[in-house]
Amino acid sequence: xxxxxxxxxxxxxxxxxxxxxxxxxxxxxxxxxxxxxxxxxxxxxxxxxxxxxxxxxxxxxxxxxxxxxxxxxxxxxxxxxxxxxxxxxxxxxxxxxxxxxxxxxxxxxxxxxxxxxxxxxxxxxxxxxxxxxxxxxxxxxxxxxxxxxxxxxxxxxxxxxxxxxxxxxxxxxxxxxxxxxxxxxxxxxxxxxxxxxxxxxxxxxxxxxxxxxxxxxxxxxxxxxxxxxxxxxxxxxxxxxxxxxxxxxxxxxxxxxxxxxxxxxxxxxxxxxxxxxxxxxxxxxxxxxxxxxxxxxxxxxxxxxxxxxxxxxxxxxxxxxxxxxxxxxxxxxxxxxxxxxxxxxxxxxxxxxxxxxxxxxxxxxxxxxxxxxxxxxxxxxxxxxxxxxxxxxxxxxxxxxx
Amino acid sequence: xxxxxxxxxxxxxxxxxxxxxxxxxxxxxxxxxxxxxxxxxxxxxxxxxxxxxxxxxxxxxxxxxxxxxxxxxxxxxxxxxxxxxxxxxxxxxxxxxxxxxxxxxxxxxxxxxxxxxxxxxxxxxxxxxxxxxxxxxxxxxxxxxxxxxxxxxxxxxxxxxxxxxxxxxxxxxxxxxxxxxxxxxxxxxxxxxxxxxxxxxxxxxxxxxxxxxxxxxxxxxxxxxxxxxxxxxxxxxxxxxxxxxxxxxxxxxxxxxxxxxxxxxxxxxxxxxxxxxxxxxxxxxxxxxxxxxxxxxxxxxxxxxxxxxxxxxxxxxxxxxxxxxxxxxxxxxxxxxxxxxxxxxxxxxxxxxxxxxxxxxxxxxxxxxxxxxxxxxxxxxxxxxxxxxxxxxxxxxxxxxx
Numbered sequence: 001x002x003x004x005x006x007x008x009x010x011x012x013x014x015x016x017x018x019x020x021x022x023x024x025x026x027x028x029x030x031x032x033x034x035x036x037x038x039x040x041x042x043x044x045x046x047x048x049x050x051x052x053x054x055x056x057x058x059x060x061x062x063x064x065x066x067x068x069x070x071x072x073x074x075x076x077x078x079x080x081x082x083x084x085x086x087x088x089x090x091x092x093x094x095x096x097x098x099x100x101x102x103x104x105x106x107x108x109x110x111x112x113x114x115x116x117x118x119x120x121x122x123x124x125x126x127x128x129x130x131x132x133x134x135x136x137x138x139x140x141x142x143x144x145x146x147x148x149x150x151x152x153x154x155x156x157x158x159x160x161x162x163x164x165x166x167x168x169x170x171x172x173x174x175x176x177x178x179x180x181x182x183x184x185x186x187x188x189x190x191x192x193x194x195x196x197x198x199x200x201x202x203x204x205x206x207x208x209x210x211x212x213x214x215x216x217x218x219x220x221x222x223x224x225x226x227x228x229x230x231x232x233x234x235x236x237x238x239x240x241x242x243x244x245x246x247x248x249x250x251x252x253x254x255x256x257x258x259x260x261x262x263x264x265x266x267x268x269x270x271x272x273x274x275x276x277x278x279x280x281x282x283x284x285x286x287x288x289x290x291x292x293x294x295x296x297x298x299x300x301x302x303x304x305x306x307x308x309x310x311x312x313x314x315x316x317x318x319x320x321x322x323x324x325x326x327x328x329x330x331x332x333x334x335x336x337x338x339x340x341x342x343x344x345x346x347x348x349x350x351x352x353x354x355x356x357x358x359x360x361x362x363x364x365x366x367x368x369x370x371x372x373x374x375x376x377x378x379x380x381x382x383x384x385x386x387x388x389x390x391x392x393x394x395x396x397x398x399x400x401x402x
Numbered sequence: 403x404x405x406x407x408x409x410x411x412x413x414x415x416x417x418x419x420x421x422x423x424x425x426x427x428x429x430x431x432x433x434x435x436x437x438x439x440x441x442x443x444x445x446x447x448x449x450x451x452x453x454x455x456x457x458x459x460x461x462x463x464x465x466x467x468x469x470x471x472x473x474x475x476x477x478x479x480x481x482x483x484x485x486x487x488x489x490x491x492x493x494x495x496x497x498x499x500x501x502x503x504x505x506x507x508x509x510x511x512x513x514x515x516x517x518x519x520x521x522x523x524x525x526x527x528x529x530x531x532x533x534x535x536x537x538x539x540x541x542x543x544x545x546x547x548x549x550x551x552x553x554x555x556x557x558x559x560x561x562x563x564x565x566x567x568x569x570x571x572x573x574x575x576x577x578x579x580x581x582x583x584x585x586x587x588x589x590x591x592x593x594x595x596x597x598x599x600x601x602x603x604x605x606x607x608x609x610x611x612x613x614x615x616x617x618x619x620x621x622x623x624x625x626x627x628x629x630x631x632x633x634x635x636x637x638x639x640x641x642x643x644x645x646x647x648x649x650x651x652x653x654x655x656x657x658x659x660x661x662x663x664x665x666x667x668x669x670x671x672x673x674x675x676x677x678x679x680x681x682x683x684x685x686x687x688x689x690x691x692x693x694x695x696x697x698x699x700x701x702x703x704x705x706x707x708x709x710x711x712x713x714x715x716x717x718x719x720x721x722x723x724x725x726x727x728x729x730x731x732x733x734x735x736x737x738x739x740x741x742x743x744x745x746x747x748x749x750x751x752x753x754x755x756x757x758x759x760x761x762x763x764x765x766x767x768x769x770x771x772x773x774x775x776x777x778x779x780x781x782x783x784x785x786x787x788x789x790x791x792x793x794x795x796x797x798x799x800x801x802x803x804x
Contacts, residue, residue, distance in 0.1 A: 016458040050478065054485055056418040061485035068496050069481035072474040076452065079471035083456055083463035094470050099545055120545075143501055143522075 002167040003125070004029055007039040007135065007157035012172055012231035013077050014044030022231070023084035025172075026130060030090055035125045037166070039135040039157040040081055042073025063108035067137075067147045071097065074134035074153075082132050093124050094132040098145065102138030102156065110149035113138060113156075116163040125164070133160060151212025158215045162222035169219065169226050170237075171211060176230035177238035178203065178210050181254040181396045185389050188402055192238050192252060199252045200226075200240045202344040202378045207257030216240065250354055251345030254396045256388050258339045260290070261313040262371070264305040265320060267330030270296070275304060277327060281319055287312045291340065291373040291382060301330075305371060307382065310336060338370065339388035342380040343395060355379045361398035367391050404569040405527070406431055409441040409537065409559035414574055414633035415479050416446030424633070425486035427574075428532060432492055437527045439568070441537040441559040442483055444475025465510035469539075469549045473499065476536035476555075484534050495526050496534040500547065504540030504558065512551035515540060515558075518565040527566075535562060553614025560617045564624035571621065571628050572639075573613060578632035579640035580605065580612050583656040583798045587791050590804055594640045594654060601654045602628075602642045604746040604780045609659030618642065652756055653747030656798045658790050660741045662692070663715040664773070666707040667722060669732025672698070677706060679729060683721055689714045693742065693775040693784060703732075707773060709784065712738060740772065741790035744782040745797060757781045763800035769793050 006026060013019050022040075030036045050069050054061050078094035085092040101117030124131045135153030140146050148155055154171055161169035178200065179189040195203075197220035204213045210228055219226050219240065229237030268274050275294060282289055293305040308316050313334060320332055348354040358379055362369060367390065371382040383391055408428060415421050424442075432438045452471050456463050480496035487494040503519030526533045537555030542548050550557055556573055563571035580602065583591040597605075599622035606615045612630055621628050621642065631639030670676050677696065684691055695707040710718050715736060722734055750756040760781055764771060769792065773784040785793055 016455070019459055053418070053478075053482060057421055057482055058485040058489040060489075062488055065481045065484045065488065065496060068484070068498075069478060072477040072481075075474040075477070076455075076471060079467045079474075080455060080459055082467045082470070083460040086464055086467065087460040087462075094467060096470075096547075145498075 001033055001035060003035040003037070003164060005037045005039065005157050005161040005166045005169045006172060007153060007170065008041070008172045008231060009153065009174075010041040010044050010047070010077075011174055013040055013081060019077075019080050019084045020087075023081060023088055025234075026081075027085060027088045027090050030130050037121065037125070037131045037133060037160055037164070038081065039133050039153055039160060040074065040077045041135050041153040042070075043077045043080075046073040046076065064144060067108045067145050070147055071134070071137040071145045074136055078132045078134045085130055085132070090130055091128060092130040092132060094134075095120065095124070096134045097137030097156070098139040098143070100131075100133045100160070102159070104138035104140055104146045104148070106140040106142070106144070106146065108146055111138060111140070111146035113148065113159050116159055118163050121160070121164060151214050154212050154215035155218060158218045158222075158224055158226065161224045162218060166224070169224055171215075171226060171228050172231040173210065173228060174231065175210065175228075176233055176235055177228050178208065178240075179253065180400055181392055182208070182256065185256070185392050186254070186396045188396065188400060190400060193236070194239045194241065195252055196346055197240060197242060198377055199344050199346055202342070202375070203253055203255050206255035206340065206342045206344065206378070206380070207259070208253065208255045211240070250347045250351050251343045251399050253344055254392050254399070255342050255344065256339055256392050257342070258385055258388065259309050260307045260338050260340050260382065261310045261334060261336045262305055262307050262338055262382065263313070263316055263320070264303055264333040265327070265329045266303050266333060267301045268304060269328050270300045270302045274302075274327070278304060278320070281323055282308075282316055285315065285319060287316050287319075291371050291380060293371045307338070307340070307371070337385050338382050339385040339391075340380050340382055341388060341391045341395065342378050343399065344378045346377050348379070349376045357398055358395055361394050362391060365390060365394045367394075403435055403437060405437040405439070405566060407439045407441065407559050407563040407568045407571045408574065409555060409572065410443070410574045410633060411555065411576075412443040412446050412448070412479075413576055415442055415483060421479075421482050421486045422489075425483060425490055427636075428483075429487060429490045429492050432532050439523065439527070439533045439535060439562055439566070440483065441535050441555055441562060442476065442479050443537050443555040444472075445479045445482075448475040448478065466546060469510045469547050472549055473536070473539040473547045476538055480534045480536045487532055487534070492532055493530055494532040494534060496536075497522065497526070498536045499539030499558070500541040500545070502533075502535045502562070504561070506540035506542055506548045506550070508542040508544070508546070508548065510548055513540060513542070513548035515550065515561050518561055520565050523562070523566060553616050556614050556617035557620060560620045560624075560626055560628065564620065564626045568626070571626055573617075573628060573630050574633040575612065575630060576633065577612065577630075578635055578637055579630050580610065580642075581655065582802055583794055584610070584658065587658070587794050588656070588798045590798065590802060592802060595638070596641045596643065597654055598748055599642060599644060600779055601746050601748055604744070604777070605655055605657050608657035608742065608744045608746065608780070608782070609661070610655065610657045613642070652749045652753050653745045653801050655746055656794050656801070657744050657746065658741055658794050659744075660787055660790065661711050662709045662740050662742045662784065663712045663736060663738045664707055664709050664740055664784065665715070665718055665722070666705055666735040667729070667731045668705050668735060669703045670706060671730050672702045672704045676704075676729070680706060680722070683725055684710075684718055687717065687721060689718050689721075693773050693782060695773045709740070709742070709773070739787050740784050741787040741793075742782050742784055743790060743793045743797065744780050745801065746780045748779050750781070751778045759800055760797055763796050764793060767792060767796045769796075
């Protein structure tokens with residue numbers, strides 16, 4: 001007998017028919033002889049509707065009260081899913097985040113899971129019940145309700161799977177797995193049977209939008225096998241795990257991320273430690289910096305360019321302008337008309353020709369590269385946003401064929 | 403400094419504007435130098451909407467899961483009310499039933515409050531916070547969420563007021579107090595400044611629909627002063643307490659209850675204990691019996707008539723028919739076209755003419771009385787339902803003038 005954790009997102013339980021569909025999938029897994037824990041998000045637009053209600057009353061409501069409000073959404077969906085499973089005649093119990101033992105820190109709206117007290121969960125599993133757990137939520141040390149922020153339900157599912165040593169954590173989504181590129185852009189995109197945690201992390205952070213990094217990082221940390229599957233079709237998905245059977249594939253996928261803005265600090269003094277000063281200023285304010293380019297300018301001056309998320313652009317510029325006297329730069333430029341296109345694959349570290357192949361494909365298509373960044377398992381380029389779809393298509397074709 | 407508990411029902415917080423209205427009333431009380439605990443119900447139709455969602459999925463859902471579902475409604479309204487009070491600049495915190503320490507038995511959907519662990523509540527009050535508590539809910543010994551059933555939020559408010567020894571428990575409703583009769587029926591109905599617990603209990607059970615009996619019984623038990631007030635107008639309401647200043651009023655009010663059905667068991671043997679047998683059968687099934695009439699029939703036979711709530715009529719008849727051989731009656735008759743009209747007042751025990759005055763008024767109006775029941779502080783008559791409004795009007799006129 002295996003223990004399987006299944007996570008269903010808000011669109012999978014958006015209405016009564018979809019709740020019944022999820023219930024029947026859960027019951028199938030249970031009747032096949034497995035113990036099943038199900039993590040579920042709030043139904044469809046519930047969270048957005050609750051946010052609208054709050055904004056109408058107080059657009060600056062405290063995060064504590066927002067978490068109190070929003071956590072009701074998952075409470076509704078766990079109860080409805082439990083009722084649907086009752087209808088199918090299986091023993092079931094729903095548990096809120098606090099009932100399921102989710103202990104978090106007090107960082108309301110973006111709390112970190114400190115631990116899961118699994119006593120209740122395991123007791124219900126021992127009684128052969130299907131256990132439905134509210135994702136996205138927990139309680140802090142004062143028993144106040146917290147929410148986990150973006151990707152919270154995925155993280156809840158992986159955290160439970162890790163805590164109770166589940167055999168697998170299945171993440172059900174709108175898509176049926178992880179593809180070599182976004183199938184909406186690239187017709188020939190292929191579904192991957194397997195992918196490593198590290199590859200998945202790069203793809204997620206690069207805009208593949210299938211799994212959130214927090215959940216993949218946690219799965220990697222506890223070596224918990226993930227499977228990304230379709231909520232609607234009963235077919236195999238993509239398994240995410242530490243080591244995968246070697247496939248003759250240089251790269252795992254091509255991703256695109258339009259949420260990038262570039263900042264160039266022009267005319268910095270060419271002295272040691274200047275880059276450190278710049279980036280420590282930004283990291284103190286929790287602004288993540290990505291692709292970095294440093295170039296020598298004229299007269300012992302240098303320029304530093306880097307990218308940030310668009311939401312952080314304004315704050316980053318303000319921080320740098322505020323330190324103009326210390327940093328002694330001449331001017332700051334920025335642009336928002338960029339896209340980051342990346343190839344990801346654990347195989348590329350041993351194949352130095354991979355980056356060249358990508359650059360050649362872009363050159364042949366007449367696409368200009370503004371900045372380049374590489375790691376052991378990825379190559380990213382910044383290009384004009386209007387060329388991004390085309391770039392994904394031709395790079396994908398170069399590696400995977402048309 | 404006083405501690406005041408204020409309870410607002412679902413219609414008082416039905417939309418953003420009404421939530422802000424409640425918030426400003428709460429803040430007024432707080433700024434006048436009082437400690438304030440607010441108990442609030444789910445917004446407007448929220449509970450009904452949730453019930454509809456559940457029924458669409460499983461009309462026979464377990465009561466545990468229904469309680470999990472429905473308790474989300476108050477969680478939404480406490481968060482929204484707290485946000486509204488934050489907007490008005492006062493310190494505030496919302497607490498769910500379990501956070502506020504409500505411990506109940508495990509009778510899902512109709513749980514009884516066993517105790518309130520007031521530690522958290524009192525700590526928040528000590529920190530000068532306005533405390534918003536979700537009414538209608540608690541947790542059982544397994545930390546599973548329970549709801550308190552009809553009148554639950556009133557009961558929550560009185561329970562808190564009793565537990566923390568509040569100076570007053572204010573129940574805000576659509577009406578501005580307790581009247582000598584339903585103002586929608588009787589134009590000359592007068593608002594009462596004061597009423598005793600016992601009088602209020604009789605009026606509530608007789609269909610006055612202002613306070614639920616459970617809350618009044620609890621207030622009487624702990625001698626907690628209640629005040630029924632308007633959510634919308636800032637005027638004095640009606641105070642409910644143990645002893646009231648003597649007013650020269652024989653009766654406190656006239657009430658009507660259309661939720662009555664009569665059952666007559668015809669041709670029972672005239673032997674000792676037969677009434678006991680009949681009513682113990684019904685009480686075993688939790689069917690409450692009200693107005694009882696026993697009459698001697700022909701040939702050592704007797705008839706017993708009594709009333710039940712309409713919802714219990716079918717089951718009561720089935721129980722009695724099932725015991726036909728034991729009870730040895732001839733036949734059962736029933737009718738549903740009745741109404742119970744009652745006068746209530748602690749003064750009537752010393753004024754034997756009160757009942758006669760009521761009967762005379764009904765006789766003068768040509769209204770036929772089917773059954774009569776009396777207690778120390780009330781007189782009830784069963785009459786045809788189509789005469790009920792008229793009866794309330796003429797009885798009210800007889801005691802209070804036109």
